Amino acid sequence: MLTKIAWRNVWRNKGRSLVVIGSILVGIWALLFMVGFMNSFTISYINGAIQHEISHIQIHHPDFKKDFQIGYTIPKGLSIAESIPVEPGVEAVSPRSIATGMISSPRKANGVRIYGIYPELEKSVTHHDSLLVEGAYFGSGKRNPIVIGKELAEELKVNINSKVVLTFQDEENNLVSGAFRVTGLIETTSPTINKATAYVKMEDLNRIASIGDGIHEIALLLSNPENEPLILDKLKADHPNLLIESWRNLAPELELFLSMTDSFLWVLFGIIMVALIFGIINTMLMAVLERYRELGMLMAIGMNKGRVYVMIVIETIFLSLVGGPLGTLIGLVTMNWIGIHGIDLSAYSEGLREYGYSSILYPSIENSTYLYVTIGVVLTALIGALYPAYRAIQLDPTKALHMV
Known part of the structure; x- marks a missing residue:
């Protein structure tokens, strides 16, 4: 009632x-x-x-991230990278060699993190080829191509086909350098990539650094982020001597x-x-x-x-x-x-x-x-x-x- x-x-x-x-x-x-x-x-x-910079999971030598010494490569890194795609839930894998140094043009120099990559594998993880604002993504056929952020290019006052020089330490801590030709400019949502990152072919970086087939990082992009804990635990069990981290550990600010x-x-x-x-x-x-x-x-x-x-x-x-x-x-x-x-x-x-x-x-x-x-x-x-x-x-x- x-x-x-x-x-x-x-x-x-x-x-x-x-x-x-x-x-x-x-x-x-x-x-x-x-x-x-x-x-x-x-x-x-x-x-x-995640999509343009750190990915879901990264694998490193246990000591590499302490001071980013170029000598701390992942043992049998390429073999590990080739075996990971068979894991269920892994969408793409990209091995990388990394160096920290300087990038200079005739007018200016700047600090930079240099990534040596396999372009076809890298673009499946970071999708940088879709973020090009000028030039081509390593497809120009030029010797020693390099792709950098648009803001970095403006800072260096360079354009497509401009010449830049990368300088960094090799495995013996000797300063080495190489000349590269700018083939592409990218613009992402990451200020770090836009202002202080350069991408070159792994064969070019490794040749100058004298590290052969050595790699420092393996980046994994997952098809379903919810499977991250299971995949992370399995990778740690399979490779207990490596440093394997999720994006939560790689970027705690996120x-x-x-x-x-x-x-x-x-x-x-x-x-x-x-x-x-x-x-x-x-x-x-x-x-x-x-x-x-x-x-x-x-x-x-x-x-x-x-x-x-x-x-x-x-x-x-x-x-x-x-x-x-x-x-x-x-x-x-x-x-x-x-x-x-x-x-x-x-x-x-x-x-x-x-x-x-x-x-x-x-x-x-x-x-x-x-x-x-x-x-x-x-x-x-x-x-x-x-x-x-x-x-x-x-x-x-x-x-x-x-x-x-």
Whole structure:
């Protein structure tokens, strides 16, 4: 009976009820949009770093990362790299030789990390061939080709076909150098690659460094990131003498960024829910004050205060059950649409690139988030109904019946 009365009471004043439903709907939509928008920044930043720079898993000599000595190559590195693609869940593998040195042009010099790569294998891991803004990805046929970031090229004041010189230490700690011809310029979301990284063919770098077929790094891109722990454990078991790390260890700042974003989203969730609580309290309190005579009459004819209290709470829950699913549905449609078409922030692309973000963001939300938001709104409405319901049962039926 109470449920039936509460449902009728909700629609007796349609304007007031629609205001509450609208506030719940807009609150849920705004929350879902903000969660999706923040997720798009997180996903863009982390995916950009994984796909264009660090990959999901890297393998090194245990001592190589201490000071990046060129002599610390992976024992039988090429054989290990060739055997890894047979592991299920591994999409692509790229072996690399690495040197740290200087890159110089006739006009300027700069510090640089030099990667010796197999272009066909490397592009399947980092997809740098799709990020070319000028030139070709090692396809020009020129001797000693090199691909660098566009910002580095601007710093050195070089263009396509310009000559640059790489200088670094060989295995015997002797300074060696080689002349290279710029064949391609790339532009990624990674400031490190854009400003301080150069890619050459492994055969060219290894010849100058006198390390033969030695490699320093094996980068793995996975087809399903969720399989990362299993693949990581298996690789560590198969190669216990090597340093094998996931992107979480390689770039702990990404893990920190992810946890900070999650914390911020919970804070945002709390702020919107608190605002929603006060909106519901305000509207339902007005509804109670307008119905003093009605509520007084109900208590005068025998409805006890407990049943009046429950009736007011049920009315608020009904409003949330109407507004909640509608807000979730509109939020779901919105997220699906902009998740496909993206949010174009090209006007801010230069600034976004400085911090490692793409200029087009694709908001996304986990399915469980929709459930959490809906439950959260219902609980918020329930909390928001407690005070108006309490005020309702504090009235004196005798005085309420004489109110105009």
